[in-house]
Amino acid sequence: MQISDIGEFGLIDKIQRILGSRGGDRQLRLGIGDDAAIFETPKGSCSIATVDTMAEGVHFDLAYTDFQSLGWKAMAINLSDVAAMGGRPKWALVNLILHDKLSVENILDLYRGLKKSARRFDTTVIGGNIAKGRSEFSVTITVVGEVKKNRWLKRSSAKPGDVIAVTGHLGSSHAGLQVLKHHENRRFFSHIIGRHLRPVPRFDFIDRCRKHQISINACIDLSDGLSSDLRHLCRASRVGAVINGDHLPIHPETRKASDRYTKNVYDYALDGGEDYELLVTLSRQNFEKAKYFFKKRLTMIGEITSGKKILLRSGHKEIPLAARGYTHF
Amino acid sequence: MQISDIGEFGLIDKIQRILGSRGGDRQLRLGIGDDAAIFETPKGSCSIATVDTMAEGVHFDLAYTDFQSLGWKAMAINLSDVAAMGGRPKWALVNLILHDKLSVENILDLYRGLKKSARRFDTTVIGGNIAKGRSEFSVTITVVGEVKKNRWLKRSSAKPGDVIAVTGHLGSSHAGLQVLKHHENRRFFSHIIGRHLRPVPRFDFIDRCRKHQISINACIDLSDGLSSDLRHLCRASRVGAVINGDHLPIHPETRKASDRYTKNVYDYALDGGEDYELLVTLSRQNFEKAKYFFKKRLTMIGEITSGKKILLRSGHKEIPLAARGYTHF
The missing domain is CATH 3.90.650.10 (PurM-like C-terminal domain)
Incomplete structure (x- = not known):
């Protein structure tokens, strides 16, 4: 079966069935299927986590995207998921897959952009990973934040009349x-x-x-x-x-x-x-x-x-x- | 300047200078440059976070890697970073970039493998993201765990005579x-x-x-x-x-x-x-x-x-x- 036969959300449904609704984890408050996941920490506060990617040729074209903007946006789209859950972002991990045509200055501009976006919303870049692909260039960012217990905003609680x-x-x-x-x-x-x-x-x-x-x-x-x-x-x-x-x-x-x-x-x-x-x-x-x-x-x-x-x-x-x-x- | 002129670690040095040693964050205990980052949560426990990627043609070849093994390994290499910091993993986010040649069954096998590896080491997959690339296929996993305050293992504290x-x-x-x-x-x-x-x-x-x-x-x-x-x-x-x-x-x-x-x-x-x-x-x-x-x-x-x-x-x-x-x- 090809993925196009069932689409992204059909695929996610099937993945969810493999992983189990809460993955068997009693601390997980909200798993796959919303803007971000919510996880209760042992001390009663709640962590919020999300990941999103931008791949060249799919999400951006370097013909009209500068590297600082790319960095800003790759960070911002993840922060937006945290906002949509009613949380506050805290820290971010950056994963880059790079190809040969990118210069050092390109990558540093990317980091300048993503730092600007992170700093504006009180988020710290604490680590990441850099790998070389064959001809790929993608930026994947994970953001972790906090939300007060039972104060998160879900997709699933709209009420008739709202x-x-x-x-x-x-x-x-x-x-x-x-x-x-x-x-x-x-x-x-x-x-x-x-x-x-x-x-x-x-x-x-x-x-x-x-x-x-x-x-x-x-x-x-x-x-x-x-x-x-x-x-x-x-x-x-x-x-x-x-x-x-x-x-x-x-x-x-x-x-x-x-x-x-x-x-x-x-x-x-x-x-x-x-x-x-x-x-x-x-x-x-x-x-x-x-x-x-x-x-x-x-x-x-x-x-x-x-x-x-x-x-x-x-x-x-x-x-x-x-x-x-x-x-x- | 090309990245090959200064290498991966030369590039990371320059990135670190842009981000600042602790990114200006007083809760960050260990940032870029070790196996994982350590972050003190408001209540005094410490979170540990790491991200790693496996890209087709660079880190694996589907000619001799089955999808369940790929899933296992993509998870395990991240868990290994948590082990190297002396921590315990808690949860994981999975980011996939897929191409047209992959079937639904391929992806489900990938998830079966990564779930097996996660479960064996008490880790829950709590979310992720799936995007389509041009011709890329990569699996990027973020793992977050815990470590007791000041009990993490660093690279930087080897002593002569050890x-x-x-x-x-x-x-x-x-x-x-x-x-x-x-x-x-x-x-x-x-x-x-x-x-x-x-x-x-x-x-x-x-x-x-x-x-x-x-x-x-x-x-x-x-x-x-x-x-x-x-x-x-x-x-x-x-x-x-x-x-x-x-x-x-x-x-x-x-x-x-x-x-x-x-x-x-x-x-x-x-x-x-x-x-x-x-x-x-x-x-x-x-x-x-x-x-x-x-x-x-x-x-x-x-x-x-x-x-x-x-x-x-x-x-x-x-x-x-x-x-x-x-x-x-």
């Missing part, structure tokens, strides 16, 4: 990537290019919510694209959703880019991955409280329903929302 | 690899093939030493080969060493393999990597105590000296021991 909200804008990263691929004048698209090359994990949102006791029911970070990530969340929570297409927060530069390439801007917003914004579900009351603090940086885009369907509403029409985000296989 | 001892045999893994490459009848070389495909981290040694209060001064696991790993240890400890070539523990199958390929068996023992045995330095008294328990499974191979030279003694001759173990660049 408001669905997102931080920031949707589709910016994908639009930024299109601009880079078309070798456009960067000056007119600096915001969305920045969102693509140097995404920012949303600890500002998580921290504010904690501080003001705004309770979040479920959370996932937007890495594959709204249509796919919402599906992951709904499936884990056994709920449905209605998304209001007219309310999707889209940056003006994203609209400009979609016009230029005669694409539907909603495809960018619904299916474009790598925004690393947070998709959260919460009660209406908690949403109003959060909205007070975040203003335009938080947008209600729909509602969790008790069915299993995920629908897209536009005007008076409702159509099923297909998952067209990023898939590896 | 006995240098190794567990098990030297060169078995490299000899086993040669046998596999020559498509030899596996039956006559089953021990060394086993050592190559399924190395065993030496927790038995570490645990016994702890139990009987046998104090180890310095420790490193033999991944690159004795001549290279001893150099890492001596450099970190600012000491020299004399190795007695006539005392190197070599398995009969390794001798048989070196005869068959008309190679010098000492090249296998001195430079062959991937044995994942432990190289330790300890006082003569502690060595005698350990020897009582481990009998033939522990061998004195030399002595730490106060100079900087690393010498190989054979009969009455002493020659400098060049580091000819595995290097990536």
Whole structure:
């Protein structure tokens, strides 16, 4: 059987069956299947751990990615998983597979970038490994952090009636990537290019919510694209959703880019991955409280329903929302 | 500047300068440059973390590696780093980069193997990530464990006069690899093939030493080969060493393999990597105590000296021991 026959998530299901639901470990609070794993330490605090990789030709192209940005992003996408669990990152391990065409200066720039991103979010790079591949270049980062016992945010606890909200804008990263691929004048698209090359994990949102006791029911970070990530969340929570297409927060530069390439801007917003914004579900009351603090940086885009369907509403029409985000296989 | 101009360790030196000695983090007890990093948690216990990768065409060849063995080994080489720090592993994250030619069954076998290896040493696989590469296939595993405060074993604390001892045999893994490459009848070389495909981290040694209060001064696991790993240890400890070539523990199958390929068996023992045995330095008294328990499974191979030279003694001759173990660049 080929992996493409069952897809990434079909494969993960089968792996999970081999490893066992908790791998037989009583300290494991949350294993495979969320943004990160949660592990209770003997003294009652909880560790949070996640790993993510960026491979040349798949996740980045050196034709339009500089090494400092690559370092920043490789770190940030892992930190974002920690944010999506409601935790704080503490330390990181960096694994590089390098090929012959990379210079020492390239690698040092990569480290400068990832240090900047780590330091901004109070994370220390404590070690790693460097190996040579045949022709591969990849950066794999593991981040370990902390979260208070029973305070982590799962994908699986969305409730019917919850408001669905997102931080920031949707589709910016994908639009930024299109601009880079078309070798456009960067000056007119600096915001969305920045969102693509140097995404920012949303600890500002998580921290504010904690501080003001705004309770979040479920959370996932937007890495594959709204249509796919919402599906992951709904499936884990056994709920449905209605998304209001007219309310999707889209940056003006994203609209400009979609016009230029005669694409539907909603495809960018619904299916474009790598925004690393947070998709959260919460009660209406908690949403109003959060909205007070975040203003335009938080947008209600729909509602969790008790069915299993995920629908897209536009005007008076409702159509099923297909998952067209990023898939590896 | 190309990486091959300064080598893996020259590159790591430069990276260390960018990151800072402790990355500015006061909880970090041991950062880049040992088998693993040590991090003090807020409640006073210590976490230990390490990452290592196996890439197709570099670290393994599917022509003579089955997927279960690959899984076992990818896990075991990380666990070995934890053993070399005197710690106990707790949990692991698995990062896969896959290509099109791999089937679902291949990947499930890989997980069966790594689960077996993890379970044998009380480690739980708690998560990971799967991505598709262009044509790459690599397995990167992060292992996190525990060690009691100030009880970790460093590379940097060998003392002049210490006995240098190794567990098990030297060169078995490299000899086993040669046998596999020559498509030899596996039956006559089953021990060394086993050592190559399924190395065993030496927790038995570490645990016994702890139990009987046998104090180890310095420790490193033999991944690159004795001549290279001893150099890492001596450099970190600012000491020299004399190795007695006539005392190197070599398995009969390794001798048989070196005869068959008309190679010098000492090249296998001195430079062959991937044995994942432990190289330790300890006082003569502690060595005698350990020897009582481990009998033939522990061998004195030399002595730490106060100079900087690393010498190989054979009969009455002493020659400098060049580091000819595995290097990536």
